[in-house]
Amino acid sequence: MAQLASALVTMILGVLGCAVYFYGSNILLDKIFPTKNRPAQQVASNLRIANSIRPWLFLGPAVLLLTFYLFYPVIDSIRLSFFDRSGEEFVGLSNYTWLFGSDEFFESFRNNMLWLIVVPTAATFFGLIIATMTDRIWWGNIAKSLIFMPMAISFIGASVIWKFIYDYRSGGDAQIGLLNAIVVFFGGEPQNWITIPFWNNFFLMIILVWIQTGFAMVILSAALRGIPDETIEAAVLDGANGLQIFFKIMVPQIWGTIAVVWTTITILVLKVFDIVLAMTNGQWDTQVLANQMFDWMFRGGGDFGRGAVIAIVIMVLVIPIMVWNIKRANAEMEGR
């Protein structure tokens, strides 16, 4: 209860503080560069100066915070990657040579690439199919809401839910896992799904696909609505069948949006961490880069140098996709 109250107070103070800052700084600016009851020349120059300062005033807090929480960590990560486990002694490239010689890194890297191929493809594909289908049926909106709902669940929450689906009880205990229940119902042997190497990766990926399909569906559904009906009618008159209309007329027209959805999910997947942590913690060959970084940095004694190296690798992988994604999204907004 006390926690709740303090959280509430913090929130109110924070919002009030923001309001006071913006309002107050604005008034202060007008005081320093007054525009009332002054000669016309001075008013004009004051107005010009105030107008060039004001954006910085308003952006200032955000710029400061971003510098502190984003820019500084990046720089320091790069620095740390050249230092030893405590971050005090310079060790040159030895962290890098360790990383590229370690089997665990290649396992994580391979798994990350698998995630990278499977999750964005599956989520975008299912999103597109569902968006197309639900546009045509009366209960489409209900279906869409249901499919979108996982988006509201945190990755950890989703993992807990799916843990129950993949749950395995040894011995003669009743299987409470949904998947094993189904397998047993059809006369199969129950399996401990998340411990089956290689395939367990896909069982984890399904969780992220389950979450991200809703996102892809919503964005693509909006894009599909933007396609002029006449182009589809013209294609009907031209003799195209349903599949031809979908692949030759509709998909090409929303290609830009598909690419943005795809890359957005790709960036998310490169950083995948929570699901692996909660489901397997990287055991049974499911390690991924982000979880490996967390392991080295904060567990097992904490090796800042090795953790930072892995963080740098993830960043290098994400940046090009990010740049392309932002460019694409901007182009999309400007109407190509």
Place this chain on the structure above:
Amino acid sequence: MADVKLTHVKKIYSNKVEVLKDINLDIKQGEFIVFVGPSGCGKSTLLRMISGLEEISSGTLEIDGQVVNDIPPALRGIAMVFQSYALYPHMSVYDNMAFSLQIAKVSKADIDQQVRKAADMLQLTPYLDRLPKALSGGQRQRVAIGRAIVRRPKVFLFDEPLSNLDAALRVATRMEIANLKDSMPDSTMIYVTHDQVEAMTLADRIVLLSAGNIEQVGSPLELYEHPANVFVAKFIGSPAMNIVPCRIEKAGDQTRVALSSSVMVDTPIKTDVAEQSKSAFFGIRPEDMVVVATQEQAFLSGEVSFVESLGEATLLYVKVPGCDDMIIAKQAGTLKTQRGDKVHLSALPEKMHLFDENEQSYTR
């Protein structure tokens, strides 16, 4: 050949709204038919039903003697040009025109030949590699027409193809469509518009629709000279025909009508004796009115309450005592007449129209 025949065609939406009521129409091969009417009259719906994009609720549609109600649009032998062009934005001009043939698995050589022929006809050859967004409105509309031509349809359907173009381009494209028709005399064309000038200039026959009914079918001049009812009379011609409620004073070979207690007009229109004393509507087109010098020569006199000078013509809005609506007279050239002037108006008797109390025309 490619006749189009509609028999008792109806369109009823699921909410029981009847947008087209019992349409019967016989279109001969090679005719240029224009559906015209105010917005919401069902003309576009009728066109879309012929195309197959809209289902026919009841009645039959025959193309070429074959009932096509349940035949998919692509197999009806029709091609349609949309108001918004409906070009495929991601395809080049060439691919836009070739799409239907590619779907139909026509050989590459044949496609190329047909597309180039159509492009040549529409002066689109230099633009074949461009995307639609790199074309002007007029060029886009020509691509849309080209896309229709390459399919070699029996029937062309045009859905307000000019309404997205500016005035000058509209006239030019209108003439192109007229030329297109001349170069393909065997193709039937059905054209929807709300613009009566397009209807008058392009049509062999006009089908005038209102509120889901056909008001009149006929050649442009037939509709202009012998409108079947008040609606047609007012729709065709600009400014609209003057319609004055009146009473039949004396029926017979010549009918005398009273426009008001003081104004009597003799028309050469024959009415039955039974019509005696019934109320009716007298019609006269503004351009058929003649300004005369004296009251003796005139059948209407009144005060000018408004003058519109258009340069090539002048419109006089005349307030005639006893008539509720203003009478409009259109005179060639410019006039010195000013607001407040008294004018006397006459007209040739054969230009007069008379409609019965149900707004239907008395036959001459």
